[in-house]
Amino acid sequence: MTKTPQTLTIAGSDSGGGAGIQADLKTFQELDVYGTSVITAVTAQNTMGVSAIYPMSAQAVHMQLEAVASDFELTALKTGMLFNSEIIKEVATAIHKFDWKNVVVDPVMIAKGGADLLQQEAVDAVKTHLLPLALLVTPNIPEAEALTGIPITNVSSRQHAAEKILSLGAKSVVIKGGHAMDRDYAEDYFLQANGESFVYRSARISTKQTHGTGCTFAAAVTAELAKGQQLKDAIFTAKQFIQAALSEPLNIGQGHGPTNHAAYKARIVEKREAHKIEVFY
Ligand SMILES: Nc1ncnc2c1ncn2[C@@H]1O[C@H](COP(=O)(O)OP(=O)(O)O)[C@@H](O)[C@H]1O
Numbered sequence: 001m002t003k004t005p006q007t008l009t010i011a012g013s014d015s016g017g018g019a020g021i022q023a024d025l026k027t028f029q030e031l032d033v034y035g036t037s038v039i040t041a042v043t044a045q046n047t048m049g050v051s052a053i054y055p056m057s058a059q060a061v062h063m064q065l066e067a068v069a070s071d072f073e074l075t076a077l078k079t080g081m082l083f084n085s086e087i088i089k090e091v092a093t094a095i096h097k098f099d100w101k102n103v104v105v106d107p108v109m110i111a112k113g114g115a116d117l118l119q120q121e122a123v124d125a126v127k128t129h130l131l132p133l134a135l136l137v138t139p140n141i142p143e144a145e146a147l148t149g150i151p152i153t154n155v156s157s158r159q160h161a162a163e164k165i166l167s168l169g170a171k172s173v174v175i176k177g178g179h180a181m182d183r184d185y186a187e188d189y190f191l192q193a194n195g196e197s198f199v200y201r202s203a204r205i206s207t208k209q210t211h212g213t214g215c216t217f218a219a220a221v222t223a224e225l226a227k228g229q230q231l232k233d234a235i236f237t238a239k240q241f242i243q244a245a246l247s248e249p250l251n252i253g254q255g256h257g258p259t260n261h262a263a264y265k266a267r268i269v270e271k272r273e274a275h276k277i278e279v280f281y
């Protein structure tokens with residue numbers, strides 16, 4: 001009997017359900033993998049912003065990691081909001097100890113409303129302890145700039161930043177283009193250590209319902225890796241997943257509403273020419 005692929009998200013809880021652990025588990029479910037979770041922080045959050053953050057102790061994170069490791073056969077995992085360097089070190093130690101593969105690092109730093117989801121002191125810990133363990137790192141443009149110190153203003157600086165992230169030890173990187181609002185497309189740039197690169201481009205959807213796009217994208221890549229997909233195919237599926245999730249808004253909440261995780265299964269992207277994903281080499 002074939003086993004359901006088992007995955008893990010190590011991230012913060014979003015009480016509004018649009019990002020963090022909640023977005024990850026919904027994405028795992030929609031893509032037919034079993035999701036486990038290690039909660040690093042509890043945020044009081046809704047579509048209008050983050051009003052409080054309660055980080056878990058390193059010991060609480062440690063015990064959750066041990067519990068998951070002792071019972072599940074993980075074939076991929078992702079990290080999201082890790083908040084401080086103590087938690088980052090605990091997570092890195094577990095990845096080493098349990099020899100977990102297919103590690104997707106979403107270097108979450110700042111929420112849409114401006115709240116710090118990673119303490120400033122912890123940026124170096126992400127670079128030193130986590131990036132060398134990553135099969136894939138998925139920064140948005142501001143996160144890639146913070147990791148590299150390179151302002152991303154054009155295709156060439158984006159490539160330069162991606163190269164610098166690989167030089168920190170990650171095996172591959174995708175710099176997501178959601179923040180390049182001046183374009184009528186949303187373009188993600190992928191580069192891996194052997195020099196191979198791809199650009200994934202879709203039409204930019206004009207919507208306020210964008211809360212949790214980054215978490216959902218990284219969770220979709222993780223789910224596909226857990227099923228044994230090649231990295232570049234997993235990223236393609238994730239791009240389709242987020243395009244569908246953005247194109248069928250739920251219109252929930254008064255601020256930046258959540259994306260619609262259920263839309264991908266309805267195969268909306270494949271049916272609409274305007275929502276096709278183009279891949280450039
Ligand atoms: N308005 C949009 N239309 C289409 N795709 C988008 C839009 N905004 C973001 N995306 C896609 O969502 C994913 C997450 O990107 P981004 O918003 O940059 O990350 P984050 O949520 O971490 O800031 C990427 O695949 C990006 O191309």
Ligand SMILES: Cc1ncc(COP(=O)(O)OP(=O)(O)O)c(N)n1
Nearest residue numbers: 012019020111112211212213214215
């Ligand atoms: C608990 C928690 N984790 C991560 C985020 C950031 O999510 P992201 O997908 O980058 O989306 P936005 O914050 O840009 O909507 C979060 N807000 N909360």
